[in-house]
């Protein structure tokens with residue numbers, strides 16, 4: 463069934479170009495990207511290795527500053543933004559990476575709690591309560607005091623999801639979240655992300671090579687050689703699909 467989204471634009475990318483390197487080594491990796499993402503949408507970005515997916519994700523996530531063009535996230539211009547503006551923008555986001563990036567010396571609960579430490583005004587007791595509740599939501603209520611080494615790959619990724627979502631972010635950025643997982647665990651992980659994102663009304667931008675999970679998306683964006691080559695609404699008829707905006 464086709465889902466309706468609010469008209470609120472969360473990410474607006476216009477004529478975006480990005481370059482790595484300087485002087486003779488300067489290389490353009492993104493070419494004139496135009497993209498609008500609405501609140502609550504689940505977007506999967508796919509394409510061959512080196513096509514620029516991760517670069518686009520890191521720019522939208524405020525992990526680096528775009529070189530040229532406009533990239534507005536929650537109304538704030540991130541193209542050319544300073545480090546402190548990027549730090550501020552990152553507070554609205556949750557991040558999930560392939561290698562889960564959990565701290566091995568911290569328990570599941572302590573790892574999830576870290577997702578709240580950037581939020582001012584939450585008491586330590588409340589942090590623990592919310593982190594425990596989030597671990598229960600992802601099915602790890604019995605594992606709160608386990609260390610990452612004692613959890614399976616799928617369980618570790620569920621802790622990473624709990625950490626990313628515990629602060630109720632407006633945007634979740636996920637880079638190959640299923641790459642290290644078997645088919646069943648990968649499926650469970652993305653379905654969980656989808657469910658939680660829908661409950662919280664947050665937007666997901668997910669990069670993957672995993673064709674088995676494409677159906678969780680509302681829209682699939684294809685990248686090739688730094689160009690956005692197609693942008694299609696998964697469940698809608700062709701007229702309703704998002705047109706590529708060329709300018």
Ligand SMILES: Nc1ncnc2c1ncn2[C@@H]1O[C@H](COP(=O)(O)OP(=O)(O)OP(=O)(O)O)[C@@H](O)[C@H]1O
Nearest residue numbers: 482483491509510511512513514515516517518685
């Ligand atoms: N920090 C960097 N410095 C220089 N070049 C980079 C840097 N990061 C990425 N690139 C280059 O930018 C291009 C796009 O890379 P990117 O990682 O965004 O692609 P991708 O589509 O995510 O690839 P993959 O699927 O393999 O992760 C590639 O040619 C890559 O070599």
